[in-house]
Amino acid sequence: MRALILVFAFLMTLPAMAEQIVLGLSKDTVSINTNFDGSEILIFGAVKREERIPDEPRLQVIVTVSGPSERVTVRRKEKRLGIWVNTDAVEVDRAPSFYAISTSTLLGLSLTETEDIRHKVSIPRAIRSVGAPMNITDSESFSEALIRIKMNSGQYQLNEGTVSVDEQTLFRTAIKLPAALTEGDYQTRIFLTRGGEVVSKYETSIFVRKVGMERWLFNLSRENAFLYGLMSLAIAIAAGWAASAVFSVFRR
16 A cells, blocks of 8 residues: 555656647548548647746647558559569558658658657658568668558648747648548658657547448448449440440441
């Protein structure tokens, strides 16, 4: 009993976290249907303090949204005899299906390299590639290619300077979600940093779910693949017949 009292007394003497995050989301669920063409999530919050605002270094805010991770095979193409063919391939063990970073200033000024390694904030750190075949000496180029492809399609985003911070207390930003989203939980993290060091962190989730016809087709493909295949074949035959009938009318 005496030991418990001593432990409790010790915890009471520990200083409270100087700055804590109070977060809000415009919505925590995104529904995907046949008309879904993307969405935008407004992320906003405030900083709760027990003490006065430090003058320096200034507060910076980093927001990341990460979709479900997946294994990805990246292949290198080379032109041989006038034909582009796949040559080398590297399997990335874990890559987010979607990853967005929004910052209040340049990411390099908001976070030190050590903190980036610790929290895996930057896009390259969010990707996990354990190893590559022995005959490949430039495995990093495969990860860079994956990042480049994902960024061109809007699946990976680095939005520097898009987080507004008012009086080092209120912050807000908007994350654009593309139309091609993977269903699942999207981990949302908010970091408060000073001088590149993380002083507070908050995590929550945004839920992306298929609804309506999209949900029915998804469940059918998983639960009754044979029926799903027959239905796809019937639709393909009907579409081919309809196209043939239209062309016949134009010929006349």
